[in-house]
Amino acid sequence: MGTSGSAMDVPRMEVIGITGIPEVRAGDRLGPMIVEAAAGQGTAIEAGDVVVVTQKIVSKAEGRLVSLQDVEPSAFAVQLSAESERNPRVVELVLRESRSIVRVDPARGVLIVETKHGFICANAGIDSSNVPGDEVVSLLPEDSDRSAREIRDELAVEVGVIVSDTFGRPWREGHVDFAIGVAGLDPFHDYRGSLDAQGKVLHVTRIALADELSAAAEVVMGKALGIPVAIVRGVEYRPSEGGSSTLLRDRSEDLFR
Amino acid sequence: MGTSGSAMDVPRMEVIGITGIPEVRAGDRLGPMIVEAAAGQGTAIEAGDVVVVTQKIVSKAEGRLVSLQDVEPSAFAVQLSAESERNPRVVELVLRESRSIVRVDPARGVLIVETKHGFICANAGIDSSNVPGDEVVSLLPEDSDRSAREIRDELAVEVGVIVSDTFGRPWREGHVDFAIGVAGLDPFHDYRGSLDAQGKVLHVTRIALADELSAAAEVVMGKALGIPVAIVRGVEYRPSEGGSSTLLRDRSEDLFR
Numbered sequence: 001m002g003t004s005g006s007a008m009d010v011p012r013m014e015v016i017g018i019t020g021i022p023e024v025r026a027g028d029r030l031g032p033m034i035v036e037a038a039a040g041q042g043t044a045i046e047a048g049d050v051v052v053v054t055q056k057i058v059s060k061a062e063g064r065l066v067s068l069q070d071v072e073p074s075a076f077a078v079q080l081s082a083e084s085e086r087n088p089r090v091v092e093l094v095l096r097e098s099r100s101i102v103r104v105d106p107a108r109g110v111l112i113v114e115t116k117h118g119f120i121c122a123n124a125g126i127d128s129s130n131v132p133g134d135e136v137v138s139l140l141p142e143d144s145d146r147s148a149r150e151i152r153d154e155l156a157v158e159v160g161v162i163v164s165d166t167f168g169r170p171w172r173e174g175h176v177d178f179a180i181g182v183a184g185l186d187p188f189h190d191y192r193g194s195l196d197a198q199g200k201v202l203h204v205t206r207i208a209l210a211d212e213l214s215a216a217a218e219v220v221m222g223k224a225l226g227i228p229v230a231i232v233r234g235v236e237y238r239p240s241e242g243g244s245s246t247l248l249r250d251r252s253e254d255l256f257r
Numbered sequence: 258m259g260t261s262g263s264a265m266d267v268p269r270m271e272v273i274g275i276t277g278i279p280e281v282r283a284g285d286r287l288g289p290m291i292v293e294a295a296a297g298q299g300t301a302i303e304a305g306d307v308v309v310v311t312q313k314i315v316s317k318a319e320g321r322l323v324s325l326q327d328v329e330p331s332a333f334a335v336q337l338s339a340e341s342e343r344n345p346r347v348v349e350l351v352l353r354e355s356r357s358i359v360r361v362d363p364a365r366g367v368l369i370v371e372t373k374h375g376f377i378c379a380n381a382g383i384d385s386s387n388v389p390g391d392e393v394v395s396l397l398p399e400d401s402d403r404s405a406r407e408i409r410d411e412l413a414v415e416v417g418v419i420v421s422d423t424f425g426r427p428w429r430e431g432h433v434d435f436a437i438g439v440a441g442l443d444p445f446h447d448y449r450g451s452l453d454a455q456g457k458v459l460h461v462t463r464i465a466l467a468d469e470l471s472a473a474a475e476v477v478m479g480k481a482l483g484i485p486v487a488i489v490r491g492v493e494y495r496p497s498e499g500g501s502s503t504l505l506r507d508r509s510e511d512l513f514r
Contacts, residue, residue, distance in 0.1 A: 010298050011274030011477050011484055016267060041267050103512040112512060120428040129462070130453045166462065170427055170513035171377040173506050174445050174465030176472070178429070188431050189479070196387045197483035205386070205423065205480050208431030215433070216473035218464065219492060220268050222446070226454035227268055235476060249430050255360040255369060256427035256513055 011234075016043055017220040018229040023132070026063035031154020034229050043231065047158040050232040051151070052217035055165040055180060056130050057228045058147045059138040066093060068135045084109030090126060090137060097124035097139055102257050115140060118248045119180060120257070121167045140165070144181025145243030152183040160185030160237055164214035170256065177218035179210035179244055186240035187211075187247050208247060209237060268491075273300055274477040275486040280389070283320035288411020291486050300488065304415040307489040308408070309474035312422040312437060313387050314485040315404045316395040323350060325392045341366030347383060347394060354381035354396055359514050372397060375505045376437060377514070378424045386480070397422070401438025402500030409440040417442030417494055421471035423480075427513065434475035436467035436501055443497035444468075444504050465504060466494060 020037040024030070030053065038045055045051065059065065073081075073088035077095055081088040086109040098113035102120055115124045117140065125140040141147045144163045152161040163181030168174075179187060187210035191202045217230035251257065277294040281287070287310065295302055302308065316322065330338075330345035334352055338345040343366035355370035359377055372381045374397065382397040398404045401420045409418040420438030425431075436444060444467035448459045474487035508514060 009276070010300065011276065011479075011482070011487075013272040013473070013477050015270040015272075015473070017269065019266070019268065043267065105512060110512065129457065129459055130455055132455055134457075166464075169465075171506055171511060172435070172465060172468070172504050174463050174468065174504065176465050176469050191480045194480075196480065198387055198389055200386065200391075202386055202480060206431050207423075207475065207480065208426075208429060208433050209476065211429070211431065212433050212472040212476050215469040216270070216272070216476065219466065219469050219473065220270050222268075222448075225268070230268075247429050247431065249428050254428060255362060255367065 013216070013232060013234040015216050015220045016231045016233065017225075017227040018043065018231065019227055021057070021228055024057040024060040026061065026065070028061045029154055030057060030061050031151050031156075034151070035155065037229070038231070045155060045157055045159060045231060046233065048233075050160040050162060050185060050213055050235055050237065051155065052162045052164050052214060052230045052232060053148075053151060054221060054228045055125065055140060055144065055163055056138055058141050058144065058151075058163050058181075060131075062141050062147065064139040064141060065131060065136050066139060067133075068137065080104065080106060080111065081109065083107045090123070093126055093137065093139065094124045097126065114257070117144070117180070118245070119167075121165075125165055125167075125180075140180065145183065145245070146181075148181035148183035148243070158184070158239075160239075162210050162214055162217075164217060166218065177214040179214045179247060182210050182242075182244040182247075184239060184241075185210065186238040186242065187244055189237070209235075210244065210247065270473070270489060270491040272473050272477045273488045273490065274482075274484040275300065275488065276484055278314070278485055281314040281317040281485075283318065283322070285318045286411055287314060287318050288408050288413075291408070292412065294486070295488070302412060302414055302416060302488060303490065305490075307417040307419060307442060307470055307492055307494065308412065309419045309421050309471055309487045309489060310405075310408060311434075311478060311485045312382065312397060312401070312420055313395060315398050315401065315408075315420050315438075317388075319398050319404065321396040321398060322388060322393050323396060324390075325394065337361065337363060337368065338366065340364050347380070350383055350394065350396065351381045354383065371514070374401070374437070375502070376424075378422075382422055382424075382437075397437065402440065402502070403438075405438035405440035405500070415441070415496075417496075419467050419471055419474075421474060423475065434471040436471045436504060439467050439499075439501040439504075441496060441498075442467065443495040443499065444501055446494070466492075467501065467504065
């Protein structure tokens with residue numbers, strides 16, 4: 001330590017991956033599984049932590065896996081998938097989970113939709129990675145705010161819970177994790193009306209804290225590592241009983257659909 | 258610690274804010290300022306760290322502040338700002354810093370552009386927060402990869418450096434930090450071809466690691482706190498001499514412009 005500072009003064013956030021969570025099956029209660037796995041690696045979940053849980057294990061626990069052989073593709077799904085190598089049964093599921101189609105590029109098999117929840121993403125968040133079997137895909141949770149609340153209730157300590165998923169973005173290559181479900185924390189850090197370091201009022205900035213925490217958690221989780229949960233410690237957030245819906249821009253204010 | 262795990266086994270990332278960096282002026286060398294401020298709070302910069310620096314102090318060090326009184330707005334800038342309360346001199350600067358206009362909403366004064374660098378963002382990244390004076394704004398660095406490289410060279414330890422800025426996103430409310438300059442690390446974590454936890458090949462996923470690290474750093478920096486630098490420790494990344502340009506999607510593959 002230097003002479004002019006103490007460890008207490010240093011702004012610091014820690015992201016701790018939780019390993020050892022077993023394969024999740026329909027009906028499993030994630031809260032106790034997370035507590036047990038955390039304890040197994042010597043990590044206690046503390047009040048004020050934010051627990052970030054990837055969508056995939058939430059979908060598994062909620063029985064949101066679908067066998068493609070049970071899906072009969074419509075004529076429209078067959079047509080949409082004709083030019084690309086996409087499986088028409090997957091396209092059929094994407095359409096069923098969607099409220100509207102935002103963009104489609106049939107040649108490359110890209111389908112950007114607005115899901116029933118209001119998320120705008122590729123393929124309605126349906127994918128087959130980290131799902132057992134070759135012909136099985138996972139759907140998003142029906143209500144990922146409810147999923148987050150249930151996990152939070154099971155954790156029995158005052159934490160925030162985020163359900164995260166990996167989305168692409170317009171204009172930029174690569175994927176990042178976003179928050180699709182939130183419980184116990186305000187998804188924003190709102191600086192509007194506060195003063196900047198120069199003493200001027202900040203007019204515009206409202207930070208999507210829940211999205212930034214999801215991104216931070218993803219770095220530790222990785223994609224191939226079997227780490228579906230991370231704890232973020234040392235974050236200032238405002239407790240809130242609202243969910244994630246305020247993160248979704250209203251169509252009337254959106255310039256890109 | 259529990260009995261079945263050791264601290265070594267726990268995946269962990271730490272984000273440490275660097276306080277005490279003085280007001281940055283044109284010509285300042287940021288590397289030594291960062292090292293000194295870090296030392297002042299007892300933080301050593303270690304090999305393998307990723308140092309995230311906000312655009313604002315980079316722009317200040319590079320003299321990229323502009324007094325609005327020196328800017329003569331063109332007829333087009335006056336026209337674009339007529340419906341909203343936007344300052345036509347700011348709009349003029351936005352146009353000068355842009356390669357093309359992606360969307361404009363004159364009534365609300367929203368101007369989404371592609372900057373000369375290729376970033377797509379509101380107002381070409383020009384803003385007045387955390388800038389001294391009421392009639393002064395900051396422009397983005399001319400070449401933020403070069404800025405990142407220069408800081409990296411000055412740090413004289415094998416780190417990655419990211420220059421970050423705060424952008425909005427389509428479809429979602431709130432802002433998050435993105436990487437606009439990168440030195441010393443591959444901006445992606447590429448899982449394509451690797452195996453997921455089920456042993457299946459991951460086909461699609463390439464994580465925009467530099468964007469996720471920028472987002473993580475922002476949580477610790479805050480906007481009103483005067484913390485313009487954060488160190489991210491415990492990240493696995495691939496050293497690279499390439500910059501950030503691979504983060505920008507080619508127009509021909511972009512469905513949203």
